[in-house]
Amino acid sequence: MKIFLTIALIGGAAFGSAQNSAQNDALKVAHYFDPLGGVHLEQSLEWLEGVNEVFEREGQGTSVEYELYAWDEIDERMIIDTRAGIPHDVTFTSPQLMAQHAAAGSLLDLSPYVEQWPQEEVEQFNWSPVWDAYPLGIPTGIHTRLVAYRSDMFEEQGVSGVPETLDELVEAAQALTTDNDGDGQPDVWGLGIYVGPQRATVEVTFAPLLWHFGGQLWDSETGEATFASEAGVEAAQFLYDLIHTYEVTPPWVVGGNYDAVVLNGLLDGQFAMTWGYGSYWIAALEDAGMASGCWPATVDCASSTASVFVTPTDGKAQFSNAWTVSVHSLSEQQDEAARYLETLLREGTLEEFADAGLPARSATWERDEYDSDFYSAWFEAAQNGRSMPPTIHYGELADTITVALSEILLQEAPIEETLGRAEDGFNAAYGGE
DSSP states (O other), X not given: OOOOOOOOOGGGOOSSOXXXXXXXXXEEEEEOOOGGGOHHHHHHHHHHHHHHHHHHHHSSSOOXXXXXXXXXXXHHHHHHXXXXXXXXXXXXXXXXXXXXHHHHTOBOOOHHHHTTSOHHHHTTTTTSGGGGGTTTOEESOBBOEEEEEEHHHHHHTTOOSOOOSHHHHHHHHHHHOBOTTOSSSOSBXXXXXXXXXXXXXXXXXXXXXXXXXXXXXXXXXXTEEOTTSHHHHHHHHHHHIIIIISOOXXXXXXXXXXIIIIIIHHHTTSBSEEEEEEGGGHXXXXXXTSEEXXXXXXXXXXXXXXXXXXXXXXXXXXXXXXXXXXXXXXXXXXXXXXXXHHHHTSTTTGGGOGGGBBOSSGGGGGSXXXXXXXXXXXXXXXXXXXXXXXXXXXXXXXXXXXXXXXXXXXSOOOHHHHHHHHHHHHHHHHTTO
């Protein structure tokens, strides 16, 4: 697939002087686009090759060489190599890990370059919840989540309209939970919601409920976890009730896989609704024939047997993230690396990034192909999206909460006591950091 890239400068702005003592050295670009990892990664690599063609054609003799890392190791490698004195140039990064990067000094402060942009160009990106990664990274897209639902099942069970509150969500889930063969076990569960061992439990399930009840995972002023608050207890109680009280969610979601529960559960008809359906799965609805003209986005985008609605919580907030692009702090070609970022982020170029998720540039959302009800829901979710807390111990925080929730949901451990013990343990080990 040949990717066409426009070559106009962003609003005429440039990222610095592009005068480097090592300007003829190859610029090292670290990425995770393993072509064996799936079509979206193969397409992303082809897109990156197109960026390189433009960069080298416009440049001052600088070529590009790749550094390929696993998607869940690339940030760690940048941090480790900083400590070892090993330089890189451009790298893709994770916004959830910016606190670790800041502590390690592994990424360059991009503000001296971005301050040269016209204000209207800055506003193309700073509306996004992923802008929280700035000045160490600039968003290349948006990954956010909604509730996906089977409109055919809604019609069969006489459920009209989509839920706008948690109470309405439960009511709809009860109406949609059906035992068609009469064996005492539902063949269709009303709501699939992931609470397994992966970090999606905290990011796409527990955190939005915690925010709904007025809580937060971690206090940035004290550096301590706060998830065991009254709001945290209410959030965990809601999850418990879905499984044990309302019986609209099966117990096996606690040990399941995020993709299997939220994506496959909807496509296979196990669930009438799934909470935390990611924008990276829009193409799956198209491939399954449940929507048409929605991936890639077209003016004819329409759902047939499945669609989405914004998470029905106060604030309508879901976890939102995306890959960001950064410059390594040890780069010996910082101006050239920043010029590469400029090339990559241009209008007409960034939109071709297959793994970007939803558009990062605000102007893209104004196009006719994003004017459908389907994409309006995604845009609302993106605007209301929130990030994970900027603690250097985010991984430990997420794991601590996940373990506590599994005890509550599988072993029916007392909610307040279990969350409180988990929070105390985390704060004893990492509080104040």
